[in-house]
Amino acid sequence: xxxxxxxxxxxxxxxxxxxxxxxxxxxxxxxxxxxxxxxxxxxxxxxxxxxxxxxxxxxxxxxxxxxxxxxxxxxxxxxxxxxxxxxxxxxxxxxxxxxxxxxxxxxxxxxxxxxxxxxxxxxxxxxxxxxxxxxxxxxxxxxxxxxxxxxxxxxxxxxxxxxxxxxxxxxxxxxxxxxxxxxxxxxxxxxxxxxxxxxxxxxxxxxxxxxxxxxxxxxxxxxxxxxxxxxxxxxxxxxxxxxxxxxxxxxxxxxxxxxxxxxxxxxxxxxxxxxxxxxxxxxx
Ligand code: KIV
Numbered sequence: 328x329x330x331x332x333x334x335x336x337x338x339x340x341x342x343x344x345x346x347x348x349x350x351x352x353x354x355x356x357x358x359x360x361x362x363x364x365x366x367x368x369x370x371x372x373x374x375x376x377x378x379x380x381x382x383x384x385x386x387x388x389x390x391x392x393x394x395x396x397x398x399x400x401x402x403x404x405x406x407x408x409x410x411x412x413x414x415x416x417x418x419x420x421x422x423x424x425x426x427x428x429x430x431x432x433x434x435x436x437x438x439x440x441x442x443x444x445x446x447x448x449x450x451x452x453x454x455x456x457x458x459x460x461x462x463x464x465x466x467x468x469x470x471x472x473x474x475x476x477x478x479x480x481x482x483x484x485x486x487x488x489x490x491x492x493x494x495x496x497x498x499x500x501x502x503x504x505x506x507x508x509x510x511x512x513x514x515x516x517x518x519x520x521x522x523x524x525x526x527x528x529x530x531x532x533x534x535x536x537x538x539x540x541x542x543x544x545x546x547x548x549x550x551x552x553x554x555x556x557x558x559x560x561x562x563x564x565x566x567x568x569x570x571x572x573x574x575x576x577x578x579x580x581x582x583x584x585x586x587x588x589x590x591x592x593x594x595x596x597x598x599x600x601x602x603x604x605x606x607x608x609x610x611x
Contacts, residue, residue, distance in 0.1 A: 347542070350368065353404070363406075372410065374386040376393070381393070444465075469485060499525065
């Protein structure tokens with residue numbers, strides 16, 4: 328576990344020293360606190376919050392205001408952890424100045440240390456402009472959830488030669504544009520390993536095998552808070568949805584049975600005050 332706050336520069340040192348980078352999503356104050364206490368190097372305020380926190384079917388409805396709101400809570404909870412926040416759908420596609428302005432909001436208002444955006448060659452101009460403004464950028468290629476409608480679903484990318492070559496070229500272009508790291512989502516293990524060997528900046532994998540320089544998971548998946556579909560690449564380290572449901576069922580039963588609250592959950596008042604209250608306000 329690292330003892331000092333990671334930086335976008337120290338992540339590159341971790342790659343050189345072959346120290347695996349641990350990234351985990353968080354979207355609010357309490358989960359940011361536990362993510363930090365558990366020793367995460369980087370917290371990602373992912374736009375996956377649209378699905379796991381806000382209940383949307385995709386990440387597409389998430390706005391910059393949503394990201395700022397959740398990033399503020401995360402940065403209050405994890406002051407010793409590098410915080411990267413996603414630029415959501417359409418916040419960096421319309422124009423380069425708008426991309427810089429939105430990235431700036433995540434830093435200035437949200438308190439994030441860096442931003443992440445999806446895409447390869449088509450977003451190079453935006454990456455360069457954001458980096459020029461002094462904002463570190465993490466790339467995200469392979470499966471890009473913001474492109475779900477164009478991809479026809481959440482599918483593994485880069486299995487054929489053309490697809491794999493495009494992803495490798497995009498990784499090199501993003502590195503040249505100034506990205507400090509790149510998330511590789513749902514690509515074959517051997518492709519991710521090749522890309523990781525070719526890049527000097529770290530790769531962070533999700534569904535990309537063990538050859539990446541680090542890993543990222545969605546906290547709701549790994550803690551078992553998401554009861555719905557669990558992606559093949561995710562591993563559950565706890566079953567919190569079951570634990571939470573059982574705790575709430577016990578609480579409900581105890582309230583209905585009069586078992587909760589017990590005397591020690593209450594607060595005392597002197598007999599004298601009670602007597603006076605009864606006297607002066609009359610018995611009803
Ligand atoms: O939004 C997110 O949580 C992400 C991760 C899946 C990498 O982008």
